[in-house]
Amino acid sequence: MTRVILAVNAGSSSIKFALYGHAFEDSELEAVAGGSVTGIGAKPRLSIHDAGGKEIMNRDFPARTGHEALLGELLEWIEGHSSDYSLAAAGHRIVHGGAEFTAPIRIDDKVLERLEALVPLAPLHQPHNLNAVRALARKTPSLPQVACFDTAFHATQPAVAAAFALPRRITADGVRRYGFHGLSYEYIAGVLPDIAGAAADGRVIVAHLGHGASLCAMQGRRSLATTMGFTALDGLPMGTRCGTLDPGVMLYLMKEKGMEYEELSDLLYRQSGLLGVSGISDDMRELLASDAPEASNAVELFIYRAIRETGSLAAALGGLDVLVFTGGIGEHAAAVREGVCTALHWLGVRLDSAANSDGHRCISTPDSGVQVYVIPTDEDLVMARHTQALVKDAG
DSSP: EEEEEEEEESSOOOEEEEEEOOOOSSSHHHHEEEEEEEEEESSOOOEETTTTTEEEEEEEETTTOHHHHHHHHHHHHHHHHTTTTEEEEEEEEEOOTTTOOOOOOOOHHHHHHHHHGGGGTTTTTTHHHHHHHHHHHHHOOOOOOEESSSSGGGGGGGGHHHSSSOHHHTTTTTOOOOOOOHHHHHHHHHHHHHHHGGGSSEEEEEEEEESSSSEEEETEEEEEEESSSSSSSSSSOSSSOSSSOOOOHHHHHHSOOOOOOOOOOHHHSSHHHHHHHHSOOSSSSHHHOOOOOHHHHHHHHHHHHHHHHHHHHHHHHHSSSSSEEEEHHHHHHHHHHHHHHTTTGGGTOOHHHHHHHHOOOOOOOOOOOOEEEEEEOOOHHHHHHHHHHHHHHHH
């Protein structure tokens, strides 16, 4: 029987998960299965595949089936394979750790209460992250659970990079830049030396481009600056989020349009970004395939903002040695990578167009002053490793 760790990434309408074996042995964790629950609130579907991608299960559920019931179905599936798997622990992606949580931690009632207080900082993600913890606790009360924070990787940033120019009393209340996508950046930082050699410890920018998108500047494989700030709204335009916005726009909308908190929140988190600009879709694949000028407008803005933010982070680093693309868009949208890299010619970036189109890992030319790579991220593995370490150390 293989003792396994469950890595969980719970969102509002989906739950992604992965199972890793050899949980408390000396060997490296090994992926044994994974999958997702999609369409929560509409047409829930549980899909599970083995480590090789072969489908094991694909089942639809009634529309009323909620997160907890669907997590219960996943646990039942694991228990149904009890001759193969024994669930040892669960690790959760928790988007916001605030100033207090700068490393993974075992979850208990007190920790859960402190994480609940951070919900206003990540209203789109944190409630669903924590609901998954509670649901598993109700189903399996003795199961060790670990919180892995998207903000923790950025705790190494200097104070000047985290500060807003606000009164000190407000800063003292925790209003500062935190940064997100830290689990993804941690994974890239871990594998980069095997790919880029000594340059991995130099001036690196990682572009995590997906439905949520951000960039991170690293030196010595530690975060020095990032595009997201106090919340996951900041920085690049995203699938449905606006990215950087003049605060005066919100003051205008409140005063002149009479918009209040709930309406503003819905506008900024759910109606903006690629969806808002295009009026068509929040999916980059659909926009790239569309002939509509509005789709082109959205793609152009996304690329333009990525170029500007890369230039800003390169200035913070004092130059650039390595550029990495990751995330759903970063890994799969060659046209986006080409648009960004072509505009960064002034930084020494030289794109190998054929390598970029053909899906190679290295997409820069041999004479490029900046090494450019496409590296698939693996946040689940990072969560599983942290979970293994904490639960093992606790005996």
